[in-house]
Structures are given as C-alpha cells and as structure tokens.
Amino acid sequence: MAAKANPVPSVWTRQQSAPDQPALSRTAIVREAVVMLDADGIEALSMRKLGARLNAGATSLYRHVATKDELMELAVDEVAAEITVPPADAARGGAGWRAAATEAAASFRATALRHPWLSSVLGQAGLAYLGPNLMSYSERLAALFTAAGFPEPSRAIDTLLSYVIGMSTTEAAWLTTVARSGDTEGEFIARLMPAAQQAAAGHDHLAEAYADAAVRAPVDPVALRDAKFAYGLDVVLDGLEMRLPR
Amino acid sequence: MAAKANPVPSVWTRQQSAPDQPALSRTAIVREAVVMLDADGIEALSMRKLGARLNAGATSLYRHVATKDELMELAVDEVAAEITVPPADAARGGAGWRAAATEAAASFRATALRHPWLSSVLGQAGLAYLGPNLMSYSERLAALFTAAGFPEPSRAIDTLLSYVIGMSTTEAAWLTTVARSGDTEGEFIARLMPAAQQAAAGHDHLAEAYADAAVRAPVDPVALRDAKFAYGLDVVLDGLEMRLPR
DNA sequence: AGAGGTTGCGAACACTGTGCGCGTCTGCGT
DNA sequence: ACGCAGACGCGCACAGTGTTCGCAACCTCT
Numbered sequence A, B: 001m002a003a004k005a006n007p008v009p010s011v012w013t014r015q016q017s018a019p020d021q022p023a024l025s026r027t028a029i030v031r032e033a034v035v036m037l038d039a040d041g042i043e044a045l046s047m048r049k050l051g052a053r054l055n056a057g058a059t060s061l062y063r064h065v066a067t068k069d070e071l072m073e074l075a076v077d078e079v080a081a082e083i084t085v086p087p088a089d090a091a092r093g094g095a096g097w098r099a100a101a102t103e104a105a106a107s108f109r110a111t112a113l114r115h116p117w118l119s120s121v122l123g124q125a126g127l128a129y130l131g132p133n134l135m136s137y138s139e140r141l142a143a144l145f146t147a148a149g150f151p152e153p154s155r156a157i158d159t160l161l162s163y164v165i166g167m168s169t170t171e172a173a174w175l176t177t178v179a180r181s182g183d184t185e186g187e188f189i190a191r192l193m194p195a196a197q198q199a200a201a202g203h204d205h206l207a208e209a210y211a212d213a214a215v216r217a218p219v220d221p222v223a224l225r226d227a228k229f230a231y232g233l234d235v236v237l238d239g240l241e242m243r244l245p246r
Numbered sequence C: 001a002g003a004g005g006t007t008g009c010g011a012a013c014a015c016t017g018t019g020c021g022c023g024t025c026t027g028c029g030t
Numbered sequence D: 001a002c003g004c005a006g007a008c009g010c011g012c013a014c015a016g017t018g019t020t021c022g023c024a025a026c027c028t029c030t
Helices: A026-040 A047-053 A058-064 A068-080 A096-115 A115-127 A132-148 A153-181 A187-198 A202-214 A219-242 B026-040 B046-052 B059-063 B068-080 B098-113 B118-125 B132-148 B153-181 B183-198 B205-214 B221-241
Strands: none
Touching: A026 A047, A026 A068, A047 A058, A058 A187, A068 A096, A068 A115, A068 A132, A096 A115, A096 A132, A096 A153, A096 A219, A115 A153, A115 B118, A115 B153, A115 B205, A132 A153, A132 B118, A132 B205, A153 A187, A153 A219, A153 B026, A153 B118, A153 B153, A153 B205, A153 B221, A187 A202, A187 A219, A187 B098, A187 B221, A202 B153, A219 B132, A219 B153, A219 B221, B046 B059, B068 B098, B068 B118, B068 B132, B098 B132, B118 B153, B153 B183, B153 B221, B183 B205, B183 B221
C-alpha cells in the first residue's frame, strides 16, 4: 500500500521492489534447496549455488537460516509433509488396519524414492528432528496403530518404520548409483553383472542368486523392486498381526 | 623422507633407513582410516589428517588409493569382516535357524553401533560394494537361509536385512548425536525432553508416548534399545517363519 | 526527517579433495 | 658392481566448500 508512494519523478526509474524474485525468505530457500537436492543429489548442493539459483549471494542465505545443517533439517521436514497416513478410523474395524499400514508404508517409500537424498540425511542425523511435519506424521501413525488396537503402538511403529526405512534407504542408494551412471536401470544391471558374477566366484549360493537375477532383473526392474518391498512388508505385517489382541 | 628429518643435508647427518613406520600400504591406510572414523566420526576424516596420522603427506595416500570414495569402500569392507553369521548347519534342524538368524542380526547391529559411520556410508552408497568381505557375508547368509529351508532365501534375507539396517541406522545416528552432545544418553534424553514435549503439544498420542519415555528412558536407555531391537526382530522372524514350508 | 532495525552482499579465512611434476629410493638384469 | 626403470613420497597449486564480519542500502515507525 505504501509502496504506491513514488519518491522518484519517473515511473521507469522506480523498480517495483523485486521484479524477478519474491524476495528471499526462509520458505523460498528451503523450497529451492529441495528442488536442487532432487535434481542433482546431496553433494551438489552448496550454499553458493543455492544462492545463485535464487538471484542472491551465498552469504545472504544466512540471514534466514543459521547453518547448512539447519537448512537440511528444514528440507527434511519439508518433504516429510508429502508422506501420507490414512486416518485412524480406517483401522478401527479390525481388518482395515493392514491396508492402512500398507498404504502408509507405500507413501513413505514413494517419498523416499522421490527424494533420494532423504535417506542420506536420515542416515547421518537420525530422526531426532522435531520438525512440525515429522511430528504430525508420527502423531498420525500413532493414532493409526492405537486405533488398530496395538497395546504398545510405538513398538509396532518402530518395527514397521525400521523395515521401511531400511528398504527405502537401500533402494534410494541403489537408484542414485544407477542415475549417476547415466544408464537405465536395466542397462546398469547388465553392465554390473559380469563384475558381480566374478566377485561371486567360489560363493555357490551367491552365484546362483546372481544367475537368477541376471535373467529376471532386466525384464522389469521396477516391478521386481515393488515386489521385493511388498514381500517384506507382508512379512512384517504378519508378524505384527500376531501381536494384536483378538 | 630421510632428507625431511634432517635440518642440515650432509653425508654425516644422513640416516640410512626409516625404522619408525612400516611404510605406507593400502591396508595400513584403511586400518588407520577406520580408527579415525570410529574416533571422530565421518566428517572428521580428511585425507590430510589421515596422512598426518600415518607420518605422511596427504597426497601420498593417492599412490595406494584412487580416491576418497574408494577408501570409504575399502573401510566398509574392512569392518564388514567383523559381522559374523552362524554356520549353515545350525539351521538345518528346523528350530535352529531362528537362533542363528537372531545371532546374525545381533552381530550386524553390534558392528553398526561399533562403527556408527557405517550407516552414513551405506545410506549414501548402498550395498553395491562387491568387496570380498561383504560378498562372503552375503554368501554365509544365503547358505544359512537356504539350509533353513526357505524356498526364496534372498527374499527372506532382504526382509531381515532391511529391518536390521533400518533399526541400526536409526540407532547409530541417534548415538552419534548423543555422543556429539558430550552428555551421557540419559542426560541427553532428559535435556531433550522439554523440547520434545513442547513440540508434541496438540498431538495427543505423541504427548503420551513422550510422557512414557520421560519416565522409562533415563533408567537404562541401553536396555531399552536392546529390547526395542529384539521386539522388532521377533516380529520379522515370526513373519518369516510363516513362509517356511513345514 | 531522523532513528533503528532488517536485509543483502563482497571479501576473507580456514578448510577440503585431488592433479601435476619433481626428487629420491629400491630392486632387478646384466 | 653398475645402471636404470619403476615405484614412492611430497610440495605446490587449483577449484571449491561453509561460515564470519563489516559495510551499505533499504523499510518502518516516530
């Protein structure tokens, strides 16, 4: 409103505050950091590059963010908002909790694969983040498993999350390696196979497993990974179901 | 090297052999790198510091190791040798496989907690390492689960390993955070609790969980973590047992 | 209009991983 | 016993990193 006041005689000399960018704000910084992380991986993110991307100097970012580690915390909490958890009501029936848990797990995995750097950060800093989105995520999980009837919901959650984190981390790291190679997943497997089989020489079970993978994996690696995740998830859910009082 | 120790280059001051260090070898470098990683964490390891620790210049290391990433691969394989797996015979009976799997899982966890940087590296690079020790580890796992009678041993292994990796990673990251704070685990929890409870305000289930933790955790955090790991492991093993043909 | 606080930025510091070229040392073939 | 090729260690240098500091420009309120 006060911006309408024109201290300069000519309209043309008056730049409308910031014509290109909506200034430099904490949320804008975090959002752009996530974009860069998604695009080029975790080691490609530097404060200078991030600043440049925002038409700003590197050190300007420190007005809104204390340190790079804090920026990473914020980025983690930012993408944590994407993880969905079905409402607790879905679990109250008795059979519904399994579908709900499956859906929650799938959402976590999808998010972790969409932002492969997430696993790296979690591996280094853990889950002690306390960001609002992560908190509300934990809360919804707790509500779901409490409604399902688990006497110790946090135990069940820890178990499920450990499996999902472990699988997603491994998968994300794999996909990062593949992406960095420039090949498609099938090509990369084909190119890696000789080395793997040679390294497995003398290890009978491994050699057999690799021989299996050599013929099955190039067909549809994505479906294979999906199936692997679903298998382990069912195992965990079966085990949890046994703990559910009937 | 002899010239460096002598302030005056002269025939008379020259020492003809270097009795202090057993030269600079790949294995010595890797071994010392592991020591440094264990002591000060992953971000404290630099080529210069490592070189200094070995009475050598930083760039000398590159005669034995192509790059720092390769050094990390070697370090991972080095500590992978510490993970034990019971012999496959232990599983052949029928009931023995469970105890064997539990033992293998415990050994993995113990190694991951002894070398907390391991999880960080795995989170960034995955398991596509192909080092001899990791290969033989996989082989022994495959032998164990094949002997146990699993029709698809790799599926069972992936499931179990995902859980173990996820839990160990989270735990290692937590312990790293604690260690960096300088407090004991109990003190750290006590110091973190107010912030956690405030962040949990409005989240009923979380608040309750934290209230529980506030009274239970300071007693014996180690035993609590052990129990948590054992609980989830039993869940996974129960689920796997259902897949075992009888 | 002046004061006070907020924001952006350039320069600088202490580091990092790593390529290059040079000197030295070692072991082998004669 | 000699000479030489290759391995080895190292100082220098380069490009880049996160972060601090002091200064200038701006916005808002009195």
